[in-house]
Amino acid sequence: MLANLLAVLLTGSTSLALAVPAADPSCTRDLLRRHTESYLSAQTAGDPLLLLGTAAAAAVVYTEDFVSRPISASVLNTPLRIAHNRSLLDTTQCATYTEIIVTDPANPRVIGTQIRFNPSGDAVQKIETLVTKEGDWAFNASLTYFYANRETENNLWFTIPEAERDSRAVIQAAADAYLDLFNDKSVVVPWGTPCNRLEGSWYTGNFTATDSCNVGVPSGVAIKERRYVIDETVGTVDAFVQFGSRPDSHEFRVEKGKLRLVHTLTVMRNVTAGGD
Numbered sequence: 001m002l003a004n005l006l007a008v009l010l011t012g013s014t015s016l017a018l019a020v021p022a023a024d025p026s027c028t029r030d031l032l033r034r035h036t037e038s039y040l041s042a043q044t045a046g047d048p049l050l051l052l053g054t055a056a057a058a059a060v061v062y063t064e065d066f067v068s069r070p071i072s073a074s075v076l077n078t079p080l081r082i083a084h085n086r087s088l089l090d091t092t093q094c095a096t097y098t099e100i101i102v103t104d105p106a107n108p109r110v111i112g113t114q115i116r117f118n119p120s121g122d123a124v125q126k127i128e129t130l131v132t133k134e135g136d137w138a139f140n141a142s143l144t145y146f147y148a149n150r151e152t153e154n155n156l157w158f159t160i161p162e163a164e165r166d167s168r169a170v171i172q173a174a175a176d177a178y179l180d181l182f183n184d185k186s187v188v189v190p191w192g193t194p195c196n197r198l199e200g201s202w203y204t205g206n207f208t209a210t211d212s213c214n215v216g217v218p219s220g221v222a223i224k225e226r227r228y229v230i231d232e233t234v235g236t237v238d239a240f241v242q243f244g245s246r247p248d249s250h251e252f253r254v255e256k257g258k259l260r261l262v263h264t265l266t267v268m269r270n271v272t273a274g275g276d
């Protein structure tokens with residue numbers, strides 16, 4: 001896609017280029033990695049300023065479980081002892097996605113956060129976070145930690161050698177096929193083997209070579225408002241979506257065009273009623 005945009009720029013037709021600006025070279029993986037580290041420090045300390053720096057908090061769009069609120073009243077103000085974290089770095093969009101698991105019995109949480117920066121990556125523009133807890137889909141942070149940590153320890157989220165990486169389009173298409181399946185059983189999903197789904201604390205497979213993710217999905221659910229963060233180095237896309245009426249994150253690891261790992265978070269509490 002970037003190549004297409006550059007071609008458009010070079011041939012002087014700028015309408016498409018204006019709609020989707022080309023990546024700014026100053027938004028590097030190193031910069032995004034430092035931002036994710038600042039985000040983790042902020043959450044650990046309960047101090048949003050460790051992420052925001054000098055950016056005016058009021059200028060940052062912030063949502064929690066897809067409901068707007070001031071950052072001063074956000075989960076970032078509660079210190080949390082983080083047991084597990086893993087991040088995607090998207091230099092094309094200058095954005096990150098971070099999965100956090102907190103097993104501390106005082107405040108068990110499984111959190112997914114997309115952060116979007118300005119094109120050069122020096123200021124936070126938007127933070128969207130899903131903070132799952134008791135009451136949410138298959139919530140059990142200790143069990144989620146067990147499965148997520150087992151995948152990490154077995155290096156299932158390894159960095160893919162450059163020559164074997166899928167394009168952003170292929171990675172996103174695999175995710176979209178899976179998400180479309182919930183409302184259209186005729187969609188062909190690129191199932192890989194082995195493949196496992198971690199949905200809340202529910203694990204579909206047995207951690208064996210024959211595990212399949214094709215173990216059924218509900219029908220008649222339109223999955224809308226997809227906001228992606230894509231990291232080709234790990235073949236992974238996270239999509240924040242409206243899953244029917246539920247705020248939801250679906251993260252997909254794709255290898256050679258096929259789905260290998262899926263992690264989901266689904267908020268089941270009625271957050272619009274103002275509850276916590």
Ligand SMILES: *[C@@H]1O[C@H](CO)[C@@H](O)[C@H](O)[C@H]1NC(C)=O
Binds near residue numbers: 041044082084085086
């Ligand atoms: C996040 O995870 C990395 C390993 O992937 C670890 O080195 C780092 O200490 C973790 N950060 C926090 C704040 O737990």
Ligand SMILES: *[C@@H]1O[C@H](CO)[C@@H](O)[C@H](O)[C@H]1NC(C)=O
Binds near residue numbers: 140142143
């Ligand atoms: C979470 O899962 C663990 C491991 O299966 C279990 O021991 C524990 O009782 C579960 N916690 C809750 C609150 O269900």
Ligand SMILES: *[C@@H]1O[C@H](CO)[C@@H](O)[C@H](O)[C@H]1NC(C)=O
Binds near residue numbers: 204212
């Ligand atoms: C996991 O093992 C159980 C018991 O052997 C089996 O019934 C189930 O189909 C297996 N699941 C997958 C995804 O292979």
Ligand SMILES: *[C@@H]1O[C@H](CO)[C@@H](O)[C@H](O)[C@H]1NC(C)=O
Binds near residue numbers: 245270272273
């Ligand atoms: C959530 O609460 C609001 C306000 O009380 C109510 O209007 C809405 O129907 C509820 N939604 C669900 C899914 O229960």
